[in-house]
Amino acid sequence: MEIRKVTSQKERDDAIYVRMIVFVKEQHVPEDEELDQYDETAIHFVGYVQDEPVAASRLRYVDEYGKLERICVRKEFRGKHFGKMLMEEMERQLQQDGYMKAKLNAQTHAIGFYEDQGYEKLSENVFMDAGIPHVAMIKEFE
Template sequence: MPEPSKIEVHQVSDPNELEKVFAIRREVFVEEQNCPPDLEVEFDDESTHFLVTVDDEPAGACRWRRTDKGYKLERFAVLKKFRGFGVGQEMVRAVLAALPADAKYVYLHAQLDAVTLYERFGFEKTGPEFEEAGIRHYKMVRS
């Protein structure tokens, strides 16, 4: 794939846009990584969702939600053909910018492959490695 010329991240709530978000997550988490489908959609109704387009084509998705601990970033997914072009960085940057002003405690569960991405944005590993949906993760907190 040629270098993308335009990566855009949009907060979405329209049902048609949300279906694109869920389709991307299904492909990445359920089909590629064998996550249980019911676990993958957990908390969707209480989350704020984002759709990433690369040159106007759906390419990635993510969300955040408020929990009893703070704000949790979740479900960062980039379709295979768009990986390696900075889509993940644009998602993290946009989601952090979209958090409410009172978002003091921001955390996530990072798959091992994504730890360095989140470290670039000030997240630090806390605690031991753990398994979630059969995939190795670290809890990371933004300092």
Template sequence: MSWAIEETRDIAACRALRRIVFIEEQGVPEADEIDDLDEVAVHLLARVGGQPAGSARLLVQGSTGKIGRVCVLAPLRGTGLGAALVRAGVARLAAEPGVERVKLGAQTHALGFYERLGFQAVGPEYLDAGIRHRDMVLTLPPRDVPARDKFSTQ
């Protein structure tokens, strides 16, 4: 199976996927799912066979990049598409100047999924939209710093 993951301004397509996964499947109230952050976020949209199949939302808050609203349609879960979305999100956030770490709020049943992608759980469990979550963090490797002349005294 092949897919394409790209940045998109098609927020409606992302919201349609999130409606299916979060509101319809998981029972998240619409008021908790839809917020004004969509307008300032970077959205990733995954397509399979040209059709929307998954999405993720990226935000930057200081030195922390945040991945949220990660969703994949049920028939495509377990194919690696979700991992590809998260990796694409990490790569995009790592390219942002000053971003040193990536954070996300993981549903507790998905902790192992995110751990396999390098994230570590931090802090206590909490409820978000009635679903148990834990924060997870991935520290990014330091950016390449131009090498100084080895004879420089500065």
């Protein structure tokens, strides 16, 4: 998979396309919750396999954290480590931009995936986001 930091409208549209498939169609997140005011200022990433958009995410800076958000891989492309590749690219970007902490809100079914990437739960508190249970997780870089 080739990961691109979004620099064009087509790449941005491709990232949104992947998010719509995964979050809106597959997970039934309302479209008006999936697309929000942060999309305008976030750094977006999109992953391609033979020019087909298959993965997407966004990165925002909040306080002293790089906040990793909207991490998704289309169902038929899962199990190929594309999610891990996307995470590593976002982590490279935030460290390049001078941040040494990453934070994310993980869907509870994906906690193990994020733990495998070095993230730790901030607490056992589960909260709902778009009708899906989540936990906050953090990773610090040296």
